[in-house]
Amino acid sequence: MINWHIQTFASTDSTQNLLRNLLNEGAGEGVVIQALEQKQGRGRHGRDWVSPLGNLYMSFSLAPDCAADVAGQLSFVVAVALSRAVGRVQEGDHVRALKWPNDLLVNGKKLAGILLESDIKDGKVSYLIVGCGVNILSAPDEAIAIKDICGDKQVPIHPFRDMVLEEVNSVYRLWKEEGFERIREEWLAQAYGLNEQMSVTLADKRVKGRFVDLDKKGQLLLRTEDGQDIAINSGDVYFS
Numbered sequence: 012m013i014n015w016h017i018q019t020f021a022s023t024d025s026t027q028n029l030l031r032n033l034l035n036e037g038a039g040e041g042v043v044i045q046a047l048e049q050k051q052g053r054g055r056h057g058r059d060w061v062s063p064l065g066n067l068y069m070s071f072s073l074a075p076d077c078a079a080d081v082a083g084q085l086s087f088v089v090a091v092a093l094s095r096a097v098g099r100v101q102e103g104d105h106v107r108a109l110k111w112p113n114d115l116l117v118n119g120k121k122l123a124g125i126l127l128e129s130d131i132k133d134g135k136v137s138y139l140i141v142g143c144g145v146n147i148l149s150a151p152d153e154a155i156a157i158k159d160i161c162g163d164k165q166v167p168i169h170p171f172r173d174m175v176l177e178e179v180n181s182v183y184r185l186w187k188e189e190g191f192e193r194i195r196e197e198w199l200a201q202a203y204g205l206n207e208q209m210s211v212t213l214a215d216k217r218v219k220g221r222f223v224d225l226d227k228k229g230q231l232l233l234r235t236e237d238g239q240d241i242a243i244n245s246g247d248v249y250f251s
Contacts, residue, residue, distance in 0.1 A: 048068070072139065075136055
């Protein structure tokens, strides 16, 4: 059970950067940095994450004590936890889906994103910084916010933050005690685009095929036209 230690700031450049500094100074697992707004919020590959007032922006630390090639499973741990938390506040038949590797969609539109950054020593992860951005009161064009799916219910930022951390605690404990398989199954049950045609942009090329599975390391399995399965651990995905 993680005892969360939450620090909330009116504004910061990036919750990821601030938490990294604290960890480098000796902070441990369970530190949560929340900002009401970010000046330099970022997503995967250094992309900007627009961070106006009214949404949830936080980073928290985990110390999974695992090999580097296993740490990627934590992205799915957090995605499942986020989906569970959203399920507690949504009303109606809105469809939640998890898009590989790190997005939560509702009705096909992005509601939340996850960013993992790690520190690796001697092949092991000494700590993991997990960043979460959740649209609560506002969303960019073509995205969606929690206010759009919760009916007349008010969903304040801090209580929702606590729901997310509660669910992270639960799913993280499940991962540590039983491994990845049950989390993998829950993620696949909500997988966006499973068994559909897609293309993946890698560092040096683009590959096309059908999204057929998630392997035991959290890699996307893409089946090409000639029947070959390619395991992909990083890339941008696009569905036909």
